[in-house]
Amino acid sequence: MTSKPNIVLIVADNLGWGELGCYGGGKLIRGAATPRIDALARSGMRLLNYNVESDCVPTRGALMTGRHPIRTGAFQSIPPGLPQGLTRAERTLAEVASDAGYATAHYGKWHLGDVPGRYPSDRGFDEWYGIPRTTDETQFTTSIGFDPAVAEIPYIMAGKRGEPSINVKVYDLAARRTIDEELVEKSKDFMRRNVRESKPFFLYLPLVHLHFPTLPHEDFDGASGMGEFADSLAEMDFRVGQIIDEIDALGLSEETLVIFCSDNGPEFRPPYRGTAGPWSGTYHTAMEGSLRVPFIARWPGRIPVDVNNQIVHVVDLMPTIAELIGGRLRDDCPIDGVSQLDFLTGRKPVSNREGFLFFIKDELRAVKWRDWKLHYVWEPYVNAGAKKLETPYLFHLIQDPKEETDILVRNTWVLGPMMKLVKAFKDSVKAFPNTPPGEPD
Known part of the structure; x- marks a missing residue:
């Protein structure tokens, strides 16, 4: 038992509003059932009006800082080898959690800096494993005419606080199929270690699914009968279930806030097209299909079982979690997010933003x-x-x-x-x- 709640933040990549069963998708509409995430939704709060930024980088920057990307400069994806990510002046959610006494880990997609000084282990995370940029790059090494002399070979990387981050293995199409399995296993090990040490933890798990190329693990390949996208949707649901099962097995359910959400609207590239359900548009637009994505929060005994249409924004996660854990926000610049803790815990019936x-x-x-x-x-x-x-x-x-x-x-x-x-x-x-x-x- 820890004196502070653990935080487990799972972020899917390019998951549209209409993919999950609990948002009107699932087996009949999208070719694969999502029973584990649907069960998570039934045990917590499901938001219908949770809003994000236009694509991967801006949303992840907003999540980490509580500030709109126009302020931080992290508002677009940049090819490897060019300046990108958050400057050191920005204070990240991981830094807030670390200063509040939390063990911190990042397993998955970072996309907020790919040079020394800007890796996750440089920005408040005790350890990390994953990709510094994005999954498009898995296609590089098999692309026609690929030249490693002019385009960097993509790698899965790892690092620890105070040590240089290192290349682990090439991030190619084969590694694309297995990376989420690896991320979940490392996440489970991180939680076990901190339970043994009786230390509260912040686990940030930005999964790779459902970003294109949307390729499933071999255990799920062909499982749906509806193609690779549906197979990957089924795998993503299974991976989330593995995390929930581990939390429950460790006896942490009532002292752990679990948040599952997406970074932006649905994938638009064939044959991996997603759906935003009733909303129009995909990510990279200003339509509701870009802004609205799934959001589910579970904290038994603290967050009521509910479904609502109140406006919440990704920038709100930083101040919400900071208030919960007793963390300190920057006071030398505007913070666009507002704490939604009283709303999420049912003490207030409406959101704190209009x-x-x-x-x-x-x-x-x-x-x-x-x-x-x-x-x-x-x-x-x-x-x-x-x-x-x-x-x-x-x-x-x-x-x-x-x-x-x-x-x-x-x-x-x-x-x-x-x-x-x-x-x-x-x-x-x-x-x-x-x-x-x-x-x-």
Whole structure:
């Protein structure tokens, strides 16, 4: 028994809102059942309106800092060998947890820095194993004309606090199929070690599924009869179940907050297309299918069993967890997240936020406030050609969840509170200038 709750944060990669059974997907709709994650949802709080950033890097940066990526400069994926990630000035969730007395581990996809000084073990994690960038790179070594003299060979890496991170093995298509199994086994070992030492832990497990190429472990290959994507969905569900089983077997259920969520909307590349369920669009757009992703939180006796449509944003995770563990946030710059601890634990019936701004890279694309959505740029699906709008489009997301009918002309009153959000953000940028991408430490 520890005096502080353990934190287990599992983040799926490119998991759309409509994939899981508990979000309307599952076997009949997506070809594979998700019984373990569905059971997790039945034992905790399932959010229908949890929002993220446009893709992998910005969401992970927002999660780690509680700040929108436009502020940190971590707002796009960069090829290996070029400046990327969070500067050392940013304070990460792992640093907050470590300073609060937690053992910290990262197993999975980082994507917030791939040079010494910016690896997970340099940014608050006691240990890490996984990939510094992304899974696209598994295709490199078998691509036509691949030249390692001009493009870096991708590696699975590992590191410990105070030591250099090292290459473990090439991250190729074969390693793609087995990496999530490895991540889960290392996560289980980390939890066991800290139980023996009676130390609270923060486990960050950013899985690789369902990012393309969406290739399952051999144990799941062909299992669904519906192709590699469905097989991988089944594997992802199984891996989450393994983590839950280990927590329960260690007797940690009532002292462990488990969060399962996704980093962005569904995969859009054939043959690995995902779905956002009732929402339009995929990641890399400002549509609801990009913003809304699954979010489930379980903490028996502390988080009620519930389903709700209250707005929560990925930047809220940092201050929420910090409040829970007694962690310290930065006080020298704006923190965009708000603590949702009283909401998640049922002490307050509504979220602590009403809206947020949505950027893609450094361009303001949309504002979301209550049940309303205002688009400044129209891109209904990825690579459709972003169209800057002279007059914004306004949608009511309850009456029009697919964002099909602009009703601004009859509801211009909504511009008032939305413009106040925009002004407040612009004023904060004047006082605390944004960090440009590629900024050195």
